[in-house]
Amino acid sequence: MKIHHHLSDELLLEYASGNLSEGWSLAVATHLALCPECRRTLEAMEGAAGALFDKIKPAPSTSSDSWEAMKARLVAEEVTEKRPPVPAKRSPDHAFVIPEPLRSYLGGDVKDLKWNALGRGAYQIRIPTADKDTQVRLLKIPAGKPVPEHTHDGREITLVLAGSFRDGSDIFARGDVEEADGDLLHTPHATEGEDCICLAVTEAPLKFTSWIVRAIQPILKI
Template structure:
């Protein structure tokens, strides 16, 4: 697998610190399962964070520094709710190589052939994935080979991870394992490359903003 588009340093840093909601974490963790380069970057970040913590000098508390003591810091940390990790899901075995890596495969309940696709129109399909997030949408998308997604921009962040096939847009070509991060500044029209349907994991925190008036009219029915 020749991966050329990787997770940004900022997003990977947030993942390393447990600062991402479940939906974003699924996309990042699934890419990490496919990408040795990003796993190495993550390990470097985690090692650097550990070294930084070890380098902190803790002075004994006294009356004037009690507020900033290690005990006070521990108390503040204990009172902060930790970021929710991606829940473990039951693993399924079919006795053959999986095309969907973990943790995504367990969220689906199997491999690609287990996906119960829902039509979006024009030959496209999607499969919503349930998470604990209230405002983040996670779904699989299946775009027919050679067909475009309607031109759109975004109301927030969008993460797209290619699982099978490929697509091209203004940012380049994205094949299996490639990771695209977009936001309100990006206006694009991804087109699935010929030869094979493109299956992607897409995570968003706001509805897409389509250019087509007709698509905007039916958007509430599609839930995208």
């Protein structure tokens, strides 16, 4: 499997620094499970950050119990804070269509899933998270069919898990990721031969150009 479309360095840096919310982290971690190149880039980023951290001299402590106070704070945060997904395995899991950590969120692989119809042969599964900033869903687009033309209010990440789709002159297949925002008006089109299954993370509902799709959008929750 050759991956041609990778995560941006900016997104990987956010992930490495722990600044991504759960929905975005889930998309990044799932891509990392499939992409050796991005795993190597992440490891280089983490190595560089570790080297810089080692050079930082700690400030003199003004209190004898400052370390105990810091440990207590860390324990409290670990208990109360919803942690992002565990980083992806360092080797792809070829036995499954859906890799970890996404498979655990869904409760199984493709054969175990219960899809909700969107119409015209398309299906979705909304994936609950504790993250209030994103909407996370698994989509299945019929082979040869398009997604209605739309743009975005904010960022969108789409990760292909099976099949492929065409967007303009680009083809996105298993492991490929597309990052989009409000500057992109597009009509992704599933290629022939196999339904396209992908993970999509957005921070706002899509903005469709068709008034018919906009009319039913609140019902479909897309």
